[in-house]
Amino acid sequence: MSTQYLALLRGINVGGKNIIKMAELKACFEANGFDNVATYIQSGNVLFSAPGSDPASLTGQIEAALSITFQPYEARIVVCAAEKLTEIVRSAPSGFGSQPDEYRYDVIFLRPPLAAEQAIQHLSARPGVDEMFAGPDVLYFSRLIARASQSRLTRIIASPIYPEITTRNWNTTCKLQSLLAARAQGIGKT
Numbered sequence: 001m002s003t004q005y006l007a008l009l010r011g012i013n014v015g016g017k018n019i020i021k022m023a024e025l026k027a028c029f030e031a032n033g034f035d036n037v038a039t040y041i042q043s044g045n046v047l048f049s050a051p052g053s054d055p056a057s058l059t060g061q062i063e064a065a066l067s068i069t070f071q072p073y074e075a076r077i078v079v080c081a082a083e084k085l086t087e088i089v090r091s092a093p094s095g096f097g098s099q100p101d102e103y104r105y106d107v108i109f110l111r112p113p114l115a116a117e118q119a120i121q122h123l124s125a126r127p128g129v130d131e132m133f134a135g136p137d138v139l140y141f142s143r144l145i146a147r148a149s150q151s152r153l154t155r156i157i158a159s160p161i162y163p164e165i166t167t168r169n170w171n172t173t174c175k176l177q178s179l180l181a182a183r184a185q186g187i188g189k190t
Contacts, residue, residue, distance in 0.1 A: 002035060002049040004082040004184045006176055007062055008109055009044030009075065010166035018073045020044070032065045036183065043168070045176055047183060055079040056112060078109040078166055082180040084137070089177045093133045096140055097170040104148065105170035108139040108156075114164045122159045126152045 007029075012018040022039040029037040029048055036049040050058060059079045066075035080088070088107065097105045110119050116134035123139070125132045129147045133140040143151040156162055168176070 002051050004036075004180050005048055005050055005055070005058065006080045006082070006085055006180055007044075007046040007048065007058075008078045008080065008166045008168065009046070009066070010077065012044045012073070013042045018070070020070055020073070024070075028065055028069045029062070031069075032061065038179075040176060040179060041172065043172075044166075045168070045172070047176070047179055049183075055081060055084075059111075076111065076163060076166075078111050080109070080137075082184040085173075085177045085180055087136050088138050089174055091135045092140055092170075093131075096133075096142065097174070100171075102145060103142045104145055106141045106153070106167050107135075107170060107173045108141055108165050108167050110137050110139070110161075111164040111166075112137070114161060119161050119165070122161045123156060124152050126150055 009020075009025075012020045022042060025044070025046060026037050026039050029046055034048040034050055036047075038047045039045060040047065059077060062079065063075040063077055066077070067073060092107075108119070110116060116137065116139055119139055120132065120134050123132060123141075125141075129144050129150050130152055131142045141153055143153060156165070
């Protein structure tokens with residue numbers, strides 16, 4: 001029995017660096033024995049099936065394959081099972097994502113063994129601009145659009161946890177969860 005997974009690559013196709021075409025990314029996953037592989041948008045979201053349920057070993061296997069295939073890219077990814085992504089979406093704070101005209105909403109995915117309780121200690125929220133919440137292996141971060149230039153989210157780049165995270169906006173996170181849930185039910189397999 002295969003489990004549906006999502007691999008979130010960090011640092012590809014941003015600012016002209018680490019350019020990886022989605023067709024090549026899909027081919028890399030397939031060449032390494034993964035089934036039912038599909039990509040979603042250009043930011044490195046790969047849906048796939050794999051037997052077993054050990055995201056840690058999958059992470060190592062995929063990072064090695066990506067680093068070899070797309071040299072000099074040094075892959076850092078977060079692997080998330082379909083059930084975990086559903087938990088992440090359902091565990092969002094009340095109202096998170098409900099005012100997209102006023103706030104930007106992001107989910108900061110943490111690469112194990114980094115835990116939310118550790119990660120939140122390295123970030124700060126500016127009162128009146130940002131809100132941050134710990135979740136299941138993620139941080140939920142919202143910022144007021146009208147004052148986005150004052151957000152402290154950009155400070156994450158200088159943080160020691162920066163290599164251990166990857167961020168997706170709320171809409172992308174919800175869409176990925178919907179796609180994985182459909183695949184887990186055997187609907188819409190590609």
